[in-house]
Amino acid sequence: xPMILLQAEELHIAYGSTDILRDISFQVRTGDYLGIVGPNxxxxxxxxxxxxxxxxxxxxxxxxxxxxxxxxxxxQKIGYLPQRLSFANPHFPATxxxxxxxxxxxxxxxxxxxxxSEARHLEEILTxxxxxxxxxxxxxxxxxxxxxxxxxxxxxxxxPALLLLDEPxxxxxxxxxxxxxxxxKELNRELGTAIVLITHDTWNIGQYAKRFVxxxxxxxxxxxxxEFCASAEMTSFFGEHSNKTIYHHHGEHC
Amino acid sequence: xxxxxxLGYGFIQRALIAGTLIGLLCALLGIFLVLRRxxxxxxxxxxFTFGSVALVLLCGVSATWVTYAAIPLxxxxxxxxxxxxxxxxxxxxxxxxxxxxxxxxxxxILASLSGGYNVDLFSYLFGNILIISRNDVLLxxxxxxxxxxxxxxxxxxxxxxxxxxxxxxxSGINTGRANIILVLLTALTVVLAMKLVGIMLVSALLxxxxxxxxxxxxxxxxxxxxxxxxxxxSVLSGILASFALNLPTGGTxxxxxxxxxxVAALVGRWRRG
Numbered sequence: 278x279p280m281i282l283l284q285a286e287e288l289h290i291a292y293g294s295t296d297i298l299r300d301i302s303f304q305v306r307t308g309d310y311l312g313i314v315g316p317n318x319x320x321x322x323x324x325x326x327x328x329x330x331x332x333x334x335x336x337x338x339x340x341x342x343x344x345x346x347x348x349x350x351x352x353q354k355i356g357y358l359p360q361r362l363s364f365a366n367p368h369f370p371a372t373x374x375x376x377x378x379x380x381x382x383x384x385x386x387x388x389x390x391x392x393x394s395e396a397r398h399l400e401e402i403l404t405x406x407x408x409x410x411x412x413x414x415x416x417x418x419x420x421x422x423x424x425x426x427x428x429x430x431x432x433x434x435x436x437p438a439l440l441l442l443d444e445p446x447x448x449x450x451x452x453x454x455x456x457x458x459x460x461x462k463e464l465n466r467e468l469g470t471a472i473v474l475i476t477h478d479t480w481n482i483g484q485y486a487k488r489f490v491x492x493x494x495x496x497x498x499x500x501x502x503x504e505f506c507a508s509a510e511m512t513s514f515f516g517e518h519s520n521k522t523i524y525h526h527h528g529e530h531c
Numbered sequence: 532x533x534x535x536x537x538l539g540y541g542f543i544q545r546a547l548i549a550g551t552l553i554g555l556l557c558a559l560l561g562i563f564l565v566l567r568r569x570x571x572x573x574x575x576x577x578x579f580t581f582g583s584v585a586l587v588l589l590c591g592v593s594a595t596w597v598t599y600a601a602i603p604l605x606x607x608x609x610x611x612x613x614x615x616x617x618x619x620x621x622x623x624x625x626x627x628x629x630x631x632x633x634x635x636x637x638x639x640i641l642a643s644l645s646g647g648y649n650v651d652l653f654s655y656l657f658g659n660i661l662i663i664s665r666n667d668v669l670l671x672x673x674x675x676x677x678x679x680x681x682x683x684x685x686x687x688x689x690x691x692x693x694x695x696x697x698x699x700x701x702s703g704i705n706t707g708r709a710n711i712i713l714v715l716l717t718a719l720t721v722v723l724a725m726k727l728v729g730i731m732l733v734s735a736l737l738x739x740x741x742x743x744x745x746x747x748x749x750x751x752x753x754x755x756x757x758x759x760x761x762x763x764x765s766v767l768s769g770i771l772a773s774f775a776l777n778l779p780t781g782g783t784x785x786x787x788x789x790x791x792x793x794v795a796a797l798v799g800r801w802r803r804g
Contacts, residue, residue: 329701352703359697368745369566370754371694379691379702386688386704415749431698 279306281343282439282471283328288337290320290327297323299495301337305439310465310472312486312502314479319493321475322360325443328473329357342438353382356432356440356470358425360447367417373427374412377403380434399434406430406460422453429457433464440464442474446481454478458485537774546660546727546780549668550766552675553727554740556720558762559682561737562744562755563713566693568623572612572714573734575627576721578634579608581730584655585641594651598667602722608634609718613710658729658781660770671723678716682755689713690751727766728781739788740765746792746799761791 283305290298298320305311315321326332328339330346339346342354381388381395391399403409406426411419416427425445432440442461446454462485464470476482483489483502491498491505498505537543564570583604584597592600608630615626642652654662682689691699692709700706717737724733740761748754769784776783 326697329697331697331700350703352701355701357698357701359695369694370745370748370751371690372750375690375751376694379687379694379698382702384703386699386702387691389684389687413749 279308281306282309282341283473284338284340285324285328286338286340288324288327288339289335290323290332291335296494298327301496303490303496303499305471305473307438307471308465308469310462310485310487311474311490312482312488313473313475313490313492314477314482315492315497321492322443324492325441325473325475328441329355350384353435354438356380356435356437358428358432358440358442358445360443360445360475367415369415369417371416372413373408373416373419374399374403376416376427377412377430377434380431382435398436402430402434406433421448422450422457425449425453425457429460433470436468437470439471439473442472444475444477446476446478454481458482461485537771542661542663543770543774545663545665545668546770547767549663549671549723550660550727550770550784551763552668552671553720553724554736554762554764554766555759556671556675556678556716556762557724557733557736558740558744558758558760559678559755560713560717560720561762562741562758563689563693564717564737565741565745566690567710567713569616569713570734570738571624571627571631572616573717573721573737575612575630575634576605576609576714576718577725577730577733578631578638579612580605580634580721580725580733581656582634582637582641583608584725584730585638585645585652588651589641589645594662595664595666597651597655598670598722598726602719605718605722606715609714610711613714617710655725656730657779658725658727658732658784660727660780663726667723667726674716674719674723678720681712681716685709685712686751686755728784732781732785735785736762736765736788739785739792743788743792743795746795747802761788761795765791 281304285301285303288298288301289296301324313321313324323332327334341349342351377399378391379387381391400409403412406429408423408426408430411423416424419427425448429445440461446457449457458481461472461474465472474482474486486502489498489500489502489505490496498508561573564572580601583601586604587597587600612627612630615621615630616623618626688699688704688709691702691704692706696706721733724736728736741758743761744754744758748757765788766784769787770780772778772787773780773783
């Protein structure tokens with residue numbers, strides 16, 4: 278039985294009297310690839326932030342790797358790629374390699390020194406992400422796609438068991454987006470890394486994710502993409518011509 | 532007067548030693564403040580220090596002890612600023628603006644109650660290297676040791692927080708504690724720097740050398756070292772130029788650091804083509 282990496286139990290989040298998320302319960306196990314979609318304001322990003330303790334839950338519980346969130350400390354096992362970063366200064370004095378190295382974590386936070394095997398792993402990740410030649414470039418000087426690859430490398434370098442991606446392809450062109458999804462799929466297939474990916478890009482995530490959650494302040498649907506395509510929720514979300522749209526994009530019906 | 536003769540004066544020696552340390556402190560802390568977009572916290576702390584110094588002078592504390600008496604007040608103010616800036620209901624720069632205005636307003640009222648602006652208060656407002664004592668130098672050296680140790684041990688964590696606070700939190704960093712340490716060390720630095728550059732100008736010393744270094748630095752450690760060099764160079768050249776040209780020391784230090792920033796910006800632009 279695959280290990281439960283992430284568990285939400287009756288999670289409820291409210292700002293004042295406004296419900297943002299209510300009665301959210303689901304699990305993510307080793308090897309899962311969970312795509313979460315939903316309309317704007319459906320609480321997708323709040324959900325992923327709540328899973329990481331970045332947003333306090335009004336009630337309910339989150340467990341990471343079996344531990345309650347408040348006691349969780351094994352952050353090396355969790356990779357996170359936020360929707361947008363707070364740094365905006367193109368002169369932020371960090372090279373790509375320095376940013377990726379921040380992903381080596383011990384109980385005090387990012388490691389001050391890495392050993393020889395970690396240095397080799399760093400090289401492998403930079404190569405795999407196709408940014409080995411950019412390692413000495415300032416992070417702010419890269420294109421949006423290159424920055425996403427660097428940040429994905431940061432999230433992966435600690436060999437996480439669970440990778441949480443919050444709308445990672447929003448700023449990418451279609452070609453780079455496909456490339457990004459292919460890398461994530463490969464990680465899931467080859468290393469068994471569990472993926473939780475929030476996106477508006479339903480067509481792509483439908484192709485790649487093994488499991489599909491449709492969120493609108495609460496979990497409306499939880500199943501496979503094929504089941505979702507056959508469900509009533511799909512028509513309400515995408516409109517009555519949704520099947521034709523998917524055919525147009527991917528050459529196949531749901 | 533021959534240049535080396537200047538160095539024979541005790542007050543110049545104390546100013547140069549304390550100035551070197553303050554240049555180092557301001558640069559090491561300022562780089563994180565600038566990258567965290569906390570630059571204005573230095574300004575808020577300086578203005579709060581003005582109110583604190585005015586209160587201490589009103590209480591009749593002798594000039595020798597003004598710095599030490601102001602420290603606890605400014606540390607409390609620093610925690611208040613941090614609390615306000617992290618409030619969801621008040622934007623960070625608005626919170627700092629409120630505290631800055633309050634600090635100045637209290638300072639003006641308290642100065643008026645103590646008989647108006649006197650020489651002591653002006654010395655703290657605009658700096659006066661003649662009042663830097665041996666104890667000030669020792670206290671600044673102790674703080675410099677603490678700051679260098681904190682940056683050496685936790686600099687990577689501060690750097691991660693500056694890059695992205697959410698990513699830092701999900702790396703196991705206690706970002707709240709990191710922010711408190713950064714702001715408290717900055718508050719101590721502001722108080723100790725007020726005799727050198729003055730309350731009104733100290734925030735510039737927290738901003739200009741780091742910003743100059745950011746024009747040229749590639750990588751975190753080189754930029755940190757460059758900022759430290761810019762901070763020390765600004766202060767030393769400012770002190771010596773002020774003495775040679777008979778200019779106010781605080782203002783001359785800030786003009787020196789601004790000129791250094793202009794040079795760095797031009798070199799940076801030239802390097803980028």
